[in-house]
Amino acid sequence: MKNNINFMKTNRILNRALAIFAIMVITACVQDDDFTVPNSVGAEENEALQDMLNGNAEEVSILDLKAMYDNDPNNDNYHSDALPFQVDTNIYVKGYVSSSDLTGNFYEEIYIQDNFEDPTAAIKVIINQTDLNNKYNKGREVYINLIGLYIGEERTGNNVITIGAGTETDEYGTTVTSLGENLTNAKILRSSSTMELVPLTKTFSSITDEHIGMFVQVDGAEFEDDLNGLAYFDPIEDYDTQRTMQACEGSTYTTMILETSSYSNFKNEQLPTGNGSIAGIISKDYTGDTLIMALNTTDDVNMTEARCSL
Numbered sequence: 001m002k003n004n005i006n007f008m009k010t011n012r013i014l015n016r017a018l019a020i021f022a023i024m025v026i027t028a029c030v031q032d033d034d035f036t037v038p039n040s041v042g043a044e045e046n047e048a049l050q051d052m053l054n055g056n057a058e059e060v061s062i063l064d065l066k067a068m069y070d071n072d073p074n075n076d077n078y079h080s081d082a083l084p085f086q087v088d089t090n091i092y093v094k095g096y097v098s099s100s101d102l103t104g105n106f107y108e109e110i111y112i113q114d115n116f117e118d119p120t121a122a123i124k125v126i127i128n129q130t131d132l133n134n135k136y137n138k139g140r141e142v143y144i145n146l147i148g149l150y151i152g153e154e155r156t157g158n159n160v161i162t163i164g165a166g167t168e169t170d171e172y173g174t175t176v177t178s179l180g181e182n183l184t185n186a187k188i189l190r191s192s193s194t195m196e197l198v199p200l201t202k203t204f205s206s207i208t209d210e211h212i213g214m215f216v217q218v219d220g221a222e223f224e225d226d227l228n229g230l231a232y233f234d235p236i237e238d239y240d241t242q243r244t245m246q247a248c249e250g251s252t253y254t255t256m257i258l259e260t261s262s263y264s265n266f267k268n269e270q271l272p273t274g275n276g277s278i279a280g281i282i283s284k285d286y287t288g289d290t291l292i293m294a295l296n297t298t299d300d301v302n303m304t305e306a307r308c309s310l
Contacts, residue, residue, distance in 0.1 A: 098197060138296060207291060
């Protein structure tokens with residue numbers, strides 16, 4: 001009996017020591033409640049990236065990739081029945097994630113731009129997953145192995161060139177479909193680098209389709225006068241709310257739409273009433289007819305100065 005008691009005591013001491021050790025390990029891994037996205041990537045992902053870079057794959061720019069799918073009626077080689085195409089050569093693109101779904105304002109999509117400052121092109125990737133910020137955080141350097149993937153539009157005629165997994169056709173045309181989890185993990189490879197994106201400074205009047213997917217900042221901006229006291233999202237809407245922004249340019253006001261999702265965690269925040277800067281991702285509205293800006297976070301809005309006047 002005495003031996004049993006000693007054995008039980010020894011076990012309790014050992015179990016307690018193991019528990020304390022486990023707590024120490026967890027504490028060492030996460031200090032000061034810091035749950036930020038780690039810079040390191042898994043060995044398997046790193047090996048896949050190195051295999052691609054050391055192999056026969058050729059890097060193409062985002063600009064050249066988008067040019068392969070030409071549905072711009074202003075270009076000489078435009079054809080109205082432009083269809084998504086499957087990449088059949090061993091190529092990849094490199095970019096930096098410009099969007100973030102951390103606040104819920106983007107859904108099952110990321111945009112990547114070709115540089116963390118002074119970008120010249122960006123492209124959309126649709127992914128059948130949420131909480132993408134946990135892996136593809138803003139500023140993360142990513143490489144997309146394109147062979148077997150499709151390049152086209154998510155919605156026919158909106159001129160938002162998109163990387164997808166396949167195609168589907170309806171009465172409106174043929175579009176690309178989302179990447180599933182396994183394909184995403186195999187094709188979108190991260191490096192350990194996360195860069196601080198420097199927003200591209202533009203005016204409302206100078207923003208075009210070429211800036212879709214880029215992290216862009218406009219200075220001297222404000223919300224229209226009749227929006228005073230309203231929130232980013234209108235509760236009578238089901239999905240998105242559009243608020244008009246304006247800026248004094250020369251002798252006139254120029255305008256642009258800010259679009260906010262009903263799922264964003266800042267939707268009930270009041271619109272600022274002053275003038276200043278706003279930075280977000282350039283995209284299109286659902287119909288594809290109008291350029292809009294969408295925020296990653298309201299931290300990118302700084303409108304505390306006096307309103308402009310003409």
